[in-house]
Amino acid sequence: MTTTTTIAIIGKTPLAQTLSKGRYRILLFGWECKEGELMDCPIEASWEADIIVLAAQAEEMAEKIRAVAVQKIVLSNGSLETLQTLLPHSKVVEFSNLSPEQRVINISGDDGEALYATADLLRSVGFFPDIQLKRNKL
Known part of the structure; x- marks a missing residue:
């Protein structure tokens, strides 16, 4: 028996729209898509998720979900350093240079395991991650 990865998508981005077409359970806060379940609040969505995508108001949302994002991968196009400070017990992965035409996406972070899990996730929906x-910094 396999378990399905649950992804909370907070806000709307091209990355979030692409992930919603994958074979994942998608929890949505802040936008609607026929492939996902609408949630009433970002905390509830993040609580249930294995992976959290902060696509809107990343710093504000990070403060709201801090208590439920412990040991979870948090993907965002916000500042890696700022989000890692706000979410010290999460595995923050920053994405940038999203090119839907070429399907190349840059990802960075300081947790190798989280980076490779994120790369596998992105490959599964047709992206080519550059890690x-x-x-x-200690």
Whole structure:
């Protein structure tokens, strides 16, 4: 028996729209899509999720979901350093340079396991991730 990965998508981005077409359970807050379940609040959506995509108001939403995002992968196009500070117990992965035409997406973060899990997720919906592991500054 296999389990389905649950992804909470907070806000709307081209990445979120593409993920909603994959074989995942999608929880939506802040936009509607026929492939996902609408949620009443970002905390509820994030609580149930394995992976959280912060597509809108990343810093504000990070503060709201901090308590339920522990040990979860959090994808965002917001500042990696800022989000990692706001979500110290999460595995933050930043995405940038999303090119729907070429399907190339840059991802970076300081947790190698989270980066490779994110890369696998992105490959499964047709993207070509370019991975950059950033070293944690002590």
